[in-house]
């Protein structure tokens with residue numbers, strides 16, 4: 507069996523090395539002719555798997571993406587050609603929860619806000635949105651959930667998009683879709699942006715195209731020229747990645763290169779989900795476990811001897827994940843050729859809050875994502 511994998515997918519050798527010849531390649535450089543004799547293709551979000559890529563892939567029987575989002579895969583084509591497909595739903599949802607928690611605390615520091623007096627609108631309440639909502643509630647925030655597809659079945663738990671957009675902070679967690687009843691491409695468009703008030707905060711850790719980046723830039727520039735407050739923006743994802751609208755970056759509080767889901771645990775779960783799916787497809791039993799992939803965390807345990815207020819939570823989170831380091835690296839590298847992909851390829855090992863045992867006064871610790 508020949509397997510071709512994105513070179514940035516960790517643990518491929520450990521999980522697939524027993525029974526396969528493994529070839530790795532940068533995800534943006536996989537070519538149709540490379541797939542002629544390949545049986546299994548493992549990709550990340552940057553490889554578009556479509557008719558052009560699979561034109562010569564006559565032996566291909568399995569495609570896996572170690573990601574939650576699947577907007578880069580033509581799943582109908584795979585089904586038509588009888589090629590098995592697996593993704594990794596939920597694999598990095600905890601990492602996204604940690605990322606948004608770190609962002610909320612940084613935003614609060616910047617604006618001098620006590621988060622327990624603030625509302626958070628969560629747009630898209632699936633795997634990642636649920637993680638974010640739980641952490642915000644643990645901080646004492648009032649959370650408004652917006653998910654029109656889910657609201658069709660549960661009419662009481664959700665608010666409409668307009669109401670969610672009125673929250674002090676609005677965090678987006680939708681898949682990128684262009685059609686259907688609830689398309690998300692430019693969900694935050696010029697009209698939605700015009701309705702926002704200057705004091706609001708927006709977070710995007712889903713897909714860049716969900717926000718109209720040029721319309722946001724226009725609003726930020728106008729506010730700058732008029733000397734009024736700008737929107738506070740947290741952007742992990744950008745329209746047209748790996749390109750970035752560079753003139754927008756100075757108007758963004760936290761700018762990162764699509765790494766919200768990049769915890770070591772999240773990556774291990776992603777690759778493991780594909781290993782499990784391939785074992786099932788080939789009807790062989792699994793010889794590995796996800797736990798064996800992870801080294802011990804650098805910080806094993808923290809003992810608290812006082813109730814964690816917002817400032818203490820911020821220090822605890824920063825101890826495990828310092829989002830400002832990601833922002834600084836992004837700004838320093840912005841403009842260098844290939845900077846976006848390079849930062850992602852060389853991303854430092856990041857552990858989840860759940861790798862740390864929090865003991866002592868830990869009522870809220872579990873909801874924030876720590877192990878208690």
Ligand SMILES: NC(=O)c1ccc[n+]([C@@H]2O[C@H](COP(=O)([O-])OP(=O)(O)OC[C@H]3O[C@@H](n4cnc5c(N)ncnc54)[C@H](O)[C@@H]3O)[C@@H](O)[C@H]2O)c1
Pocket residue numbers: 574575576595596598599602629630631632633634635652653654655656679680681682688689690693711712713742743764765766767768
């Ligand atoms: N930045 C990152 O590193 C990163 C990591 C993981 C996931 N993602 C992105 O985040 C997306 C969401 O991930 P998830 O695991 O929560 O997905 P999910 O499928 O579990 O949940 C998505 C939710 O969005 C809802 N939804 C769909 N259309 C909507 C609309 N128009 N308005 C409001 N809600 C809508 C769905 O009903 C669903 O409940 C993924 O598709 C992926 O593109 C990014």
Ligand SMILES: O=C(O)[C@H](O)[C@H](O)COP(=O)(O)O
Pocket residue numbers: 514549550551552572573574575576598764767768
């Ligand atoms: O959809 C996802 O799961 C994330 O966006 C994914 O983690 C992005 O990382 P990539 O696959 O591009 O390395």
